[in-house]
Amino acid sequence: MSSDAMKWFKDAKFGMFIHWGLYAVPGGLWKGQEMDYIGEWLQAKYRIPAAEYAELAEQFNPVCFDAEEWILIAKAAGMRYIVFTTKHHEGFAMYHSKVSPFNIVDATPFKRDVLAELAAACEKHGVKLGIYYSQDLDWHEPDGGDPGPTMRNFDMSWGNDWDFPDRSAKKFSRYFEGKVIPQLTELLTNYGPLGVLWFDCPVSISKEECARLAALVKTLQPECLVNTRIGHGFGDYGSLGDNQLPAARREGAWESPGTMNDTWGFKVNDHNWKPACELVGQLVGLADKDTNYLLNVGPGPDGRFPAKATEILQDVGRWLDQYGAGVHGSSGNPFPYDFAWGRMTVSQGGFTRLNLFLNDSVGDSLTLCGLKDRVRRCYDLGHTERDLPFSSVGQVLRIELGALSRDGLLPALAVELDTCGLPTVDQRLIPQNGGVRLMASLGKLQHGELAAATGEQGVGAAGESLRTGTHSRLDDAGALVDWHNPSDSVAWDVVFLEAGHYQVEFVTHSRGHSRPWSDGQSVRLSFGDVQWDVALRGHVTGGGCYAQGVSGAGELVIKDAGEGTFRVRMTDLGDPQNGNMALEEVRLTKIK
Ligand code: GLC
Numbered sequence: 001m002s003s004d005a006m007k008w009f010k011d012a013k014f015g016m017f018i019h020w021g022l023y024a025v026p027g028g029l030w031k032g033q034e035m036d037y038i039g040e041w042l043q044a045k046y047r048i049p050a051a052e053y054a055e056l057a058e059q060f061n062p063v064c065f066d067a068e069e070w071i072l073i074a075k076a077a078g079m080r081y082i083v084f085t086t087k088h089h090e091g092f093a094m095y096h097s098k099v100s101p102f103n104i105v106d107a108t109p110f111k112r113d114v115l116a117e118l119a120a121a122c123e124k125h126g127v128k129l130g131i132y133y134s135q136d137l138d139w140h141e142p143d144g145g146d147p148g149p150t151m152r153n154f155d156m157s158w159g160n161d162w163d164f165p166d167r168s169a170k171k172f173s174r175y176f177e178g179k180v181i182p183q184l185t186e187l188l189t190n191y192g193p194l195g196v197l198w199f200d201c202p203v204s205i206s207k208e209e210c211a212r213l214a215a216l217v218k219t220l221q222p223e224c225l226v227n228t229r230i231g232h233g234f235g236d237y238g239s240l241g242d243n244q245l246p247a248a249r250r251e252g253a254w255e256s257p258g259t260m261n262d263t264w265g266f267k268v269n270d271h272n273w274k275p276a277c278e279l280v281g282q283l284v285g286l287a288d289k290d291t292n293y294l295l296n297v298g299p300g301p302d303g304r305f306p307a308k309a310t311e312i313l314q315d316v317g318r319w320l321d322q323y324g325a326g327v328h329g330s331s332g333n334p335f336p337y338d339f340a341w342g343r344m345t346v347s348q349g350g351f352t353r354l355n356l357f358l359n360d361s362v363g364d365s366l367t368l369c370g371l372k373d374r375v376r377r378c379y380d381l382g383h384t385e386r387d388l389p390f391s392s393v394g395q396v397l398r399i400e401l402g403a404l405s406r407d408g409l410l411p412a413l414a415v416e417l418d419t420c421g422l423p424t425v426d427q428r429l430i431p432q433n434g435g436v437r438l439m440a441s442l443g444k445l446q447h448g449e450l451a452a453a454t455g456e457q458g459v460g461a462a463g464e465s466l467r468t469g470t471h472s473r474l475d476d477a478g479a480l481v482d483w484h485n486p487s488d489s490v491a492w493d494v495v496f497l498e499a500g501h502y503q504v505e506f507v508t509h510s511r512g513h514s515r516p517w518s519d520g521q522s523v524r525l526s527f528g529d530v531q532w533d534v535a536l537r538g539h540v541t542g543g544g545c546y547a548q549g550v551s552g553a554g555e556l557v558i559k560d561a562g563e564g565t566f567r568v569r570m571t572d573l574g575d576p577q578n579g580n581m582a583l584e585e586v587r588l589t590k591i592k
Pocket of ligand 1: 038040041200201242257264462
């Protein structure tokens with residue numbers, strides 16, 4: 001992969017995901033029933049026969065579709081690329097395919113190649129075109145991917161087992177050679193340069209088939225990036241789980257796909273819109289971790305974006321017009337932990353600037369510990385003429401925030417350093433304003449003797465590698481997984497600069513898309529001669545596919561400045577069959 005391709009992607013930071021297909025017609029409603037899952041899964045949810053589902057094409061006539069309008073909305077929102085669903089799990093091609101008549105030109109009254117129009121609009125307005133292609137699942141085809149009844153997506157089957165229940169009659173290679181390869185060849189040949197090929201849900205595809213897909217992309221479009229949801233460890237950049245914030249900053253290029261409400265494909269009654277300030281918070285939270293935000297819009301059956309989505313995107317765009325210099329082209333937080341007060345990115349270009357994005361809890365001043373560079377100037381990032389007074393003693397920088405504008409979606413300030421290089425930061429764990437987050441990725445892993453049972457679990461629906469090894473390890477998002485060996489432990493050395501009281505909590509999440517977060521595990525946390533036993537718990541949040549949990553441990557009193565070691569050990573494994581829990585961090589929040 002050329003460094004140019006990686007560079008545009010990493011600099012872009014913000015892209016638009018567009019889920020559009022036949023599912024936009026029913027919009028989450030089917031025969032008087034209303035679905036409680038993401039809209040593009042309607043066919044699987046109601047087990048709609050492929051022939052009946054295909055009739056939706058006759059009603060698909062999005063006369064208000066205007067490719068240029070879509071691209072201009074994306075561009076004004078500060079998005080630098082789009083990823084458009086050219087074939088989702090329903091199997092319907094949203095472009096003119098010669099491979100199957102089940103496509104928007106041949107099967108609908110609309111008869112227009114929307115992908116061609118989008119490609120032209122992208123080219124005209126300097127937005128990169130990416131496409132989504134569901135390479136494994138295809139509910140329209142008898143041979144579409146089907147991992148069988150042992151693997152379920154909540155209460156649904158992944159493959160079409162309602163029309164085609166006989167798995168022994170299915171031949172995935174027939175579908176792969178007959179539809180996937182030729183359709184991808186069309187897509188990679190007929191629509192100009194593609195920035196990204198976005199694969200999804202590798203639930204039954206083989207390693208060899210994934211290798212072929214990757215090679216096909218590179219042969220036809222060497223500059224086109226591939227996401228890791230292609231499966232089996234292939235891909236140029238990592239796709240995180242839906243709506244996922246990574247636990248840690250990691251090497252390489254990353255992206256997190258997110259929803260604006262609770263669905264990808266249009267749903268008539270999903271009005272649970274995230275406010276613009278939450279989306280901006282997620283964008284800078286991801287930028288802090290060198291991760292792009294691919295934010296979804298699900299256009300309706302008339303071809304328009306939901307009005308509310310457009311309105312929110314306009315607000316996000318207005319904020320980025322003012323503060324985007326701290327987002328686009330930036331690199332992640334140089335400190336090895338998250339801050340309780342907000343997020344940080346770094347901008348460079350003949351100068352070096354820390355961009356600090358503040359949450360509501362920040363008062364009149366902010367203290368930053370551990371910065372070794374000399375500070376030249378602090379100012380309001382959105383009003384660059386407004387200086388903020390600061391003082392710096394040793395590695396402790398104190399900034400007065402009285403002049404900072406707080407009326408935008410998210411206040412942000414700039415700290416300009418007396419260097420053009422990367423900032424120099426004390427990499428030890430030092431509690432900052434508010435506390436310190438002991439991320440799993442920063443802990444020292446110690447592997448003990450005793451080995452638990454091992455087993456190969458393969459690839460998850462979002463491309464996660466769900467290996468069950470003998471010992472714990474870090475996953476792609478920087479969380480600690482495979483944590484079922486009681487002799488393993490993880491430890492952090494922490495430097496306390498002053499006395500204080502801290503609340504101690506565990507932050508965990510479920511490891512695989514739609515897999516249960518198994519309650520029942522317990523851990524023991526120790527610090528010096530203090531010890532806490534904690535039962536971990538989880539609950540489903542946000543997009544619904546990855547359960548998350550925050551489990552309280554207790555209070556820690558630090559009497560004097562000094563150093564100490566936190567150590568965590570698993571004491572009760574819960575159900576070893578589950579093993580799906582991932583530890584993100586132990587959070588120490590300063591309470592006094
Ligand atoms: C999940 C869903 C799929 C959606 C994707 C977006 O994989 O199954 O429908 O397109 O997330 O990231």
